Amino acid sequence: MKLAYWMYAGPAHIGTLRVASSFKNVHAIMHAPLGDDYFNVMRSMLERERDYTPVTASVVDRHVLARGSQEKVVNNIVRKDQEEHPDLIVLTPTCTSSILQEDLENFVERAQLDARGDVMLADVNHYRVNELQAADRTLQQIVQFYTEKARKKGTLPTTKTEKPSVNIIGISTLGFHNQHDATELRRLMTDLGIEINTVIPEGASVHELKNLSRAWFNLVPYRELGMLTANHLKDEFGMPFVDITPMGVVETAHCIRAIQTILNQQGVEVDYNSFIDEQTRFISQAAWFSRSIDCQNLTGKKAIVFGDNTHAAAMTKILAREMGIHVVLAGTYCEYDADWFQAQVSEYCDEVLISSDHGVIGDAIARIEPAAIFGTQMERHVGKRLNIPCGVIAAPIHIQNFPVGYRPYLGYEGANQVVDLVYNSFTLGMEDHLLEIFGGHDTKEVITKGISADSDLNWTKDGLAELNRIPGFVRGKVKRNTEKFARERGFGEISAEVLYAAKEAVGA
């Protein structure tokens, strides 16, 4: 037994359901006790999904336990097949029902006799893998199922698309900003003159899966979901893949160059260097931000990064390489894939932490006291307690990760978004600076009851002119502090001198 307060990754069946319900016209049947189907709630509430979540729980209760579930599960599969005619029904147990050790494979075979659509058992060990691994596995299983099916039928295509094309693998429902990333990646591919063959699993039909091999290469933007599928397609069809996450300006360029290499190998002469240069230097705001005076103030600030492999590694690189921020610690909760993470980040940070225990990372934050954290919702709350700002960069997902507006993390627009996130997370550079000069931090004493100290004090012309030179966002505070200072010292008028005297006195 493990005393657990918080989980960074969900149970296996959540991963399976994320993949199954991402596909169009695929239904999942859960073999589970009452209440285990909260995936429906997550999808409906967090993702604000308009359609009924295509997941039905075949409820296991005492009665079912006593007589075995076969009849009920088979009936539910066949019933759903008739009601909604899904192309595929995926059966999955949960941690709980998997220990019943019922022969679900047999249930599936039985149901397949009566069902018009395909029926499949998600082949996942619910005690050995987590949500991310299960999602990866289920996607590969479904892809393999349909490529084999097409092979048997002799309907596998033998040719590639006419123009260079790509499969984007790993976009799924309830993924961290996945929908927006997908839009951004589509744009990026279009800009590169690459056609989208398919995007899986989100929004794809299982009928498209037999055509995966028509693409010239696969792109796997997230380390957690899609690698098994990409490797499978490589083994099956010799399809090359790019698994460099295009997050941040530098990694996006790496990703594009990797694509270029693949296309060149396949005989297409493309050169994306001028595109990369144009985007980097003139279109994207991220590189310019790095060079701007604002970012100068971030130099050497201490940060901690924690998240899933994909986002924590990419964020570490962005902070260290593109913004000159000192990443003291980079960590991941993807313990099963720790070596990869080590290799990716060790040259960009002082310390690497591999743990799925939120207490360990919490203690590290308290010990290091960074200027900012980039982590999950959990680290955000740790930060709140310690008064350290935190930008959220990775799952577990939260309603805030499904903004209505466009907020990708990948590609050039994603790089812009990350800049905003970083900038807003650190106490703003200029504000920080001015607050230090004028000692503008909140003090317990109040000068007047109202927020705006519309007072008896007169500002002289030069005093006002000086005041107006101070940036708007701290002006009120400086004004109040100066007036307080003047009141204490008995000045009736505030001139520029008084303003600076205040700065000296309060700042001292």
Next chain:
Amino acid sequence: MTLADTKPQSPSQPQPNAQSLSFDCETGNYHTFCPISCVSWLYQKIEDSFFLVIGTKTCGYFLQNAMGVMIFAEPRYAMAELEEGDISAQLNDYEELKRLCLQIKRDRNPSVIVWIGTCTTEIIKTDLEGIAPRLESEIGVPIVVARANGLDYAFTQGEDTVLAAMAHRCPKTVDSVEEKEERNAIQKLLSFGNKNNKEEATPTESEYVDHHPLVLFGSLPDPVVTQLTLELKKQGIKVSGWLPTKRYTELPVLEEGYYVAGVNPFLSRTATTLMRRRKCKLVGAPFPIGPDGTRAWIEKLCSVFGIEPQGLAEREAAIWESVEEYLQLIRGKSVFFMGDNLLEVTMARFLIRCGMTVPEIGIPYMDKRYQGAELKFLEQTCHEMGVPLPRIVEKPDNYNQIQRIYELEPDLVITGMAHANPMEARGINTKWSVEFTFAQIHGFTNTRDILELVTRPLRRNNNLKELGWDKLVRETAKV
């Protein structure tokens, strides 16, 4: 218990004009929250408690993500996450639980650790009830075991399992005078206003009619506890205690022959435990939700103690008058309960009294005996309001219900969180049932709050009506 004996009628045919309620059991696939969700409100209610949910990642992720119970600041609940070694019985349950509970004792020092058994502990047959007493005496912290599993229970019934287990821990007699004083905290609080002289600090006794002690059960937010206690005080009824209390160490005394009454319809096991094991007398009444229900509840308690209720009719009338603007919005409209938190019958009765009609009440589990008075009251309300009796569907099938909703086109559907957004996208007004679980809805005072919730979708969609944003999905509604 006339209703308990009512024969279920033909399952497929709703009979709106029948004279008595019809009960169907669809035994379908339905969604509701897992009963372990009770942890989310009970750990807040019982301030010196620690809840340990003994289950799998599936349970933990549910509490974390679907219920959104955050453990950030000072966690007083945790998962004892079962791993492969536990499932295959390679590890010793006693030793494992001891290790965890010692850690909890060290870190949090709670007055009680509540073990929440789950489906998994049921299936692998962990002997929690056997282990707890031994471990309790070894580590010196009381351990209460509740089996809030989804194999046997739905959503709010989790609270029922915990309270039933706690009922065993209520002291049998008051030990000493000082303790009596201490236990009187609530009474002191209630007479807080008149502290002018010492005479008046204790005297409240005289304001009460001399009656057998009464203990109320059901977890309510503290302000509601005070409201209901005061409401009864007005009639001269003294509430000797509540189960649960704010502190585990202050559980109410339960002697044989004490009267007990529930405030929520999902507490049938607690009621049974109090009757059978603690030899208490259960007052069967409608539940104190809505002015009609609150009045009926108080009247029933008065009648038990031979008290002539004072001013209740006026009180009820005044409440109805004060919420007339809300009633105008819902009068003549229909509401469909998909079934989620077991408050459905009570809510339906109240909304029918408000002037609504109810074609169907879905409910995960129907205890016709414990809810007997409420069912009778529902029937009576329907007759008085001249509306058809609702069809009560136990363990409904959500898919079938959605088809019925498309047919019936109710003005409002009260549903779990999984179906609300898809229905809204298809132009159906919905309200989350869970909101009624968490909101303060009991007693006269909170009538406005229930109606505020019930009418919100209608008011919101009235605002949007001009815009024509009714159907926000492309194809014609298809499940």
